[in-house]
Amino acid sequence: MTPQLIHACNPGVLTGRGNNTYLIGTTLIDAGIGSAEHLDAVTLALDGRALSHVIVTHGHSDHSAGVPAIRARWPDVRVSKNFPDSVVTDGWSPLREGEVIDVGGGTLRVLCTPGHAIDHVCLYDDVRGDLFAGDMVIIGTTVLVPSRSKGGDMRAYLASLGRLRDLDAARILPGHGPVIDRPRDRINAVIEHRLLREAQVLACLTQGVTDPAVMVAKIYEGLPPTLLPFAEQTVIAHLEKIDEDRQAG
Ligand SMILES: [Zn+2]
Known part of the structure; x- marks a missing residue:
């Protein structure tokens, strides 16, 4: 079924123009933050039908905080996300790797794709080749990969990016920004960028620089000060990966 993009109406520093949510039949991918404007747009698109299911790609607030407002408007709606530690929040349905979700006239397959967030999932329409990729990959900038903590x-x-690339999807419908028409090219570019950053972090270590804040100053030239804490998180995430790679031999 053809997905319909509905903006979540929450522009901001980290969300860009705001989040994308997608309506397929009576299933909504991502909840937004519950702005009345967003819910009104969903209501209009439903054209008299009730919303039956909200699938949340991951628990970050710009994707999930709208759930209570959605429940207030559609009390019978089912709400699903992944709970990797198996502790399921009351009232939610857990998503499982490989699960196929019926969206009425089509299906979505659940792919667990941790990295940006531990509970992150993507949803794949095998027939149309549409990949709903949440915050895995966007255009114009790279997504934040925080430290393990x-x-x-x-x-x-x-590893998750490699998995998505191998799907050979026709297009990616991301959680922010425009549709990605050449998924393989964009995913390869993001992987290359991450490996470049990893090489830069390794070069710092070789030079005896171990403080992530000092690494950020060396690697991210000209970064606006408001973004420095996020760059530091990414550097720590790279350091953790370098450690884990070494332990894995
Ligand atoms: Zn996120």
Whole structure:
């Protein structure tokens, strides 16, 4: 079924123009933040039907905080996300790797893709070749991969990207920004960028630089000060991956 893009109406520093949500039949991918404008747009698109299912790609607030407002408007809606530690929040349905979800006239396959967030999933329409990729890959900038203590995992992120590339999807419908028409090219570019950053972090270590903040100053020239903490998270995530790669031999 043809997905319909519905903006979540939450522009900001980290969300860009705001989040994308996608309506397929009566299933909504990602919840936004519950802005009335967003919910009104969903209502209009539903054209008298009730919303039956909200699938949340991951628990970050710009993708999930709208759930209570959605429930208030559609009390019978089913709400699903991945719970990697198997502790399922009350009232939610857990998503499982490989699960195929019926969206009425089509299906979505669940792919667990940790990295940007531990609970991150992508949803794949095998027939249309549409990949709903949440925050795995976007155009124009790279997504944040936080340190392990903040739910990120750089090693898993690169493995997840490899998995998505191998799908050979026709297009990616991301959680932010425009549709990606050449998924393989964009995913390869993101992997290359991450490996370049990893090489830069390794070069710092070779020079005896071990402080992530000092690494950020050396690697990310001209970065606006507001983004420095995020760059530092990414550098820590790279350091963790380098450590894990060494331990794995
Ligand atoms: Zn996110």
